[in-house]
Amino acid sequence: MEHIPILKLGDHLLVTIQVDMHDRLAMSLQDDLTARIVSTRAKGVLIDISALEIVDSFIGRMLGDIAAMARVLDAETVVVGMRPAVAITLVELGLSLPGVRTALNVERGMELLRSGLRARERGDAGPA
Amino acid sequence: MATDNTHPLSAVLAADEAALLQDWLTDQTATPAFRSDRITREELLDQSRRFLSALRSALDSGHDDVDGPAWQPVRDVVSDLSGMRAEQGFSPSETASFVFSLKEPLFRRLQERFAREPQRLAESIWYTTQLIDRVGLYSTEIYQRGRETLILRQQEEMLELSTPVVTLWHGILALPLIGTLDSARTQIVMENLLQRIVDTGAAIAIIDITGVPTVDTLTAQHLLKAVAAARLMGADCIISGIRPQIAQTIVHLGVDLGAVLTKATLADAFRVALQRQGLAVQPIAGAKRPATEAPADEGEA
Amino acid sequence: MPVLRREERGIATSEDVVTVRQIVRRHAVELGFNLVDQTKIVTAASELARNTLQHGGGGRVVIEWLTDELHRARRGLRLSFEDTGPGIANVQQALQDGFSTSGGLGLGLSGARRLCNDFSIDSRPGLGTRVVIARWR
Numbered sequence: 001m002e003h004i005p006i007l008k009l010g011d012h013l014l015v016t017i018q019v020d021m022h023d024r025l026a027m028s029l030q031d032d033l034t035a036r037i038v039s040t041r042a043k044g045v046l047i048d049i050s051a052l053e054i055v056d057s058f059i060g061r062m063l064g065d066i067a068a069m070a071r072v073l074d075a076e077t078v079v080v081g082m083r084p085a086v087a088i089t090l091v092e093l094g095l096s097l098p099g100v101r102t103a104l105n106v107e108r109g110m111e112l113l114r115s116g117l118r119a120r121e122r123g124d125a126g127p128a
Numbered sequence: 129m130a131t132d133n134t135h136p137l138s139a140v141l142a143a144d145e146a147a148l149l150q151d152w153l154t155d156q157t158a159t160p161a162f163r164s165d166r167i168t169r170e171e172l173l174d175q176s177r178r179f180l181s182a183l184r185s186a187l188d189s190g191h192d193d194v195d196g197p198a199w200q201p202v203r204d205v206v207s208d209l210s211g212m213r214a215e216q217g218f219s220p221s222e223t224a225s226f227v228f229s230l231k232e233p234l235f236r237r238l239q240e241r242f243a244r245e246p247q248r249l250a251e252s253i254w255y256t257t258q259l260i261d262r263v264g265l266y267s268t269e270i271y272q273r274g275r276e277t278l279i280l281r282q283q284e285e286m287l288e289l290s291t292p293v294v295t296l297w298h299g300i301l302a303l304p305l306i307g308t309l310d311s312a313r314t315q316i317v318m319e320n321l322l323q324r325i326v327d328t329g330a331a332i333a334i335i336d337i338t339g340v341p342t343v344d345t346l347t348a349q350h351l352l353k354a355v356a357a358a359r360l361m362g363a364d365c366i367i368s369g370i371r372p373q374i375a376q377t378i379v380h381l382g383v384d385l386g387a388v389l390t391k392a393t394l395a396d397a398f399r400v401a402l403q404r405q406g407l408a409v410q411p412i413a414g415a416k417r418p419a420t421e422a423p424a425d426e427g428e429a
Numbered sequence: 430m431p432v433l434r435r436e437e438r439g440i441a442t443s444e445d446v447v448t449v450r451q452i453v454r455r456h457a458v459e460l461g462f463n464l465v466d467q468t469k470i471v472t473a474a475s476e477l478a479r480n481t482l483q484h485g486g487g488g489r490v491v492i493e494w495l496t497d498e499l500h501r502a503r504r505g506l507r508l509s510f511e512d513t514g515p516g517i518a519n520v521q522q523a524l525q526d527g528f529s530t531s532g533g534l535g536l537g538l539s540g541a542r543r544l545c546n547d548f549s550i551d552s553r554p555g556l557g558t559r560v561v562i563a564r565w566r
Contacts, residue, residue, distance in 0.1 A: 056475040084322030085468040087360040093540035096356035103362035
């Protein structure tokens with residue numbers, strides 16, 4: 001069965017979705033990613049969806065679920081590269097992915113993850 | 129109504145189509161309705177010729193149902209020229225007169241043909257009038273639709289002109305909205321905003337609603353949609369230009385702007401945007417400053 | 430309403446949902462829809478094709494090009510999703526945001542409706558469901 005590749009970049013995992021996913025592939029990505037977060041002790045996950053021409057409620061829900069699961073596993077998720085037409089359609093559909101952090105592209109997403117990590121390290125070190 | 133294949137009108141058209149065409153053309157160009165500034169004699173000749181030949185084959189079919197398939201070629205010709213005239217700025221009566229002006233030359237011929245048969249003359253004139261009237265009404269309907277399309281297109285063009293997205297600073301966009309925000313406009317606002325976010329890599333957009341007359345629940349929903357779409361692309365929005373009455377309406381109507389950051393003025397919003405970029409506006413040391421009412425700045429003494 | 434073109438496609442697997450998206454996209458492009466309108470109709474098609482598969486146990490979609498006789502430059506894309514599944518007992522309820530029988534987000538029907546110009550649904554318990562949407566250029 002086909003799989004979407006997950007790359008490890010330092011503390012982070014990078015997933016670039018490049019195919020028009022059918023639902024089972026989306027579900028397997030969810031499984032693979034949570035397993036990789038645990039095995040690599042990743043602190044951040046970047047999901048690049050710049051190649052996706054649509055995001056429907058199924059994919060939208062998958063993104064939200066991945067972010068929530070990653071949070072439980074102590075990793076931040078940033079969804080990057082959503083196309084303008086996709087963003088407009090998703091909002092019209094009634095999905096604004098409130099629990100998911102977003103960035104314009106992979107570079108910005110990586111900055112966001114790094115600054116988030118630094119803030120967390122400072123928070124851990126200093127008194128509450 | 130007569131539906132036999134040998135209707136006198138078919139015969140009239142068949143008898144001398146060329147002469148009829150000339151007559152009709154002369155009639156059309158002689159009236160004040162002829163817009164020599166908008167259409168040439170050659171174009172009119174071509175349209176008239178095409179109409180007559182379509183009319184003739186429709187009549188030859190023996191069907192007189194103008195809405196039926198046999199009359200499709202006639203409707204096509206009328207549709208083309210009425211739509212074109214709507215675009216070119218002809219008035220409704222100038223457009224309809226194309227079809228109606230055919231009555232006179234047709235009646236003259238029917239009169240000659242039935243000079244001694246008043247009963248048949250009356251019948252065929254009545255028949256012709258009814259046919260031409262229905263084609264004329266069709267022409268008016270198409271004209272009307274053409275005008276509507278034109279108005280819609282112009283509205284869209286105006287919408288696009290009226291929703292500029294400007295760059296205030298590197299990474300900071302401003303979107304000054306003027307006028308009411310309906311769903312069609314929201315769509316264009318969103319498209320413009322999101323495209324500019326992609327083009328400039330902006331991280332913050334300020335939507336200024338100083339020029340929006342009222343903010344009701346629906347307008348707020350539209351605003352929130354734009355904010356949500358921008359966020360999906362990784363950009364934060366600040367809504368500025370909330371006038372006192374707007375603030376009151378928002379609270380009275382119970383409009384929920386959610387977690388969106390709002391500021392009274394564009395200047396306030398700009399300051400927040402700069403701060404988030406790690407920037408600030410500072411006075412130049414030693415420079416003379418005009419004693420005008422600059423916005424109060426907590427940073428100053 | 431005159432139909433200029435017609436295409437039909439069965440929906441039996443989750444791969445078919447992907448294919449339906451691609452076919453609808455191709456039609457929307459050929460009809461000259463702008464990018465946002467293409468995305469909206471393809472997204473709506475994806476939601477409805479998935480419904481046909483998951484709730485209707487499979488079915489088919491009929492894709493048609495529409496025109497307006499009086500206004501011949503006007504073009505629309507009509508999609509009819511049909512299944513012979515269990516049907517929807519309470520259509521009003523199914524059209525509400527957040528109502529779901531499959532553990533999903535419950536945005537399939539209601540969301541698809543918001544993404545189109547015309548929407549109609551005809552469902553008979555025990556006989557099947559037919560959802561027709563259209564979007565005009």
